[in-house]
Amino acid sequence: MIDLNHNSGFVYGRSGNETAPLGSRINGRIDAALVAERDTQRARDYLGASRIGEPCARRLVYEFTKTPVDPGKDFEGRTLRIFEAGHIFEELAIRWLRAAGFDLRTEKRDGGQFGFETAGGRIRGHVDGIIVGGPNVEISWPVLWENKALKASSWNDTAKKGVRASKPVYYGQLQIYMAYMGLEAAIFTALNKDTCELYHEHVPLDAAAAQALSDKAVDVLRAADAGDLLPRVAAHADFFLCRFCPFAARCWQEEQ
DSSP states (O other): OOOTTTTSOOOTTSOTTOOSOHHHHHHHHHHHHHHHHHHHSOOOSSEEGGGTTOSOHHHHHHHHTTOOOOTTOSOOHHHHHHHHHHHHHHHHHHHHHHHTTOEEEOBOTTSOBOEEEETTTTEEEEOSEEEEEOSOSSOOSOEEEEEEEEOHHHHHHHHHHOHHHHOHHHHHHHHHHHHHHTOSEEEEEEEETTTOOEEEEEEEOOHHHHHHHHHHHHHHHHHHHHTOOOOOSOSSTTSHHHHTOTTHHHHHHSOO
16 A cells, blocks of 8 residues: 655644644743743842853953844753752752751842852842751751752762862852851752752862952952953853853854
8 A cells, every 4th residue: 555645744733834833833932931030130230249150251350241142142041940850859959958957048038049240239149048957967057058960960970079069160159258248168969950859969168269259259350340351261152161162153243
């Protein structure tokens, strides 16, 4: 028998003028809604402390001055979905820790998030929480608590190498938060989004590292105020961080 539909692309139940699968049509609507929602949000008017650990100071100047990213490099709907899912995973980690007896505080008495600001409010940080007490796990309280939800490969690398070597931006975030919050240590929790494995690392305050990060943040503010660009992280555009930077095209067209 001859199959008249062989290689025709015809699918029973689909009209002939339909070009996109159902999933693509639904996801397109979801992503468009998330992008529209993102576009209505007020842009930060400060340098987020969570970004100070970024290796490239020039990128931080671009971010702080709200320089437009290269065409096609803005966050797409799928990335926004990943960000939002991260908040859900954080809520789960909070519930699990509290159920285990850890006194994890995520809000002040007035309902606001714990955090700090300095340099006249131009540098700010908002922390995931502070653990003020809990079971005997052979560490002292209180500690800063920061949580990240990671895909399996990223989680495995973090669990193997530790946050300082695997995730220097997160490590910088921990250090600057501890310094300005007056805390001597942190618990970094990483949740594997694929397996729900949990990695917890005790990270002590490194005062020298925190000071260097604070100085770097001030350099970024001064460069932005002067209309200057700080040095790139690399000497060549094919450096791996540059390849993934949303400002790469603009950056390498600028005078060094």
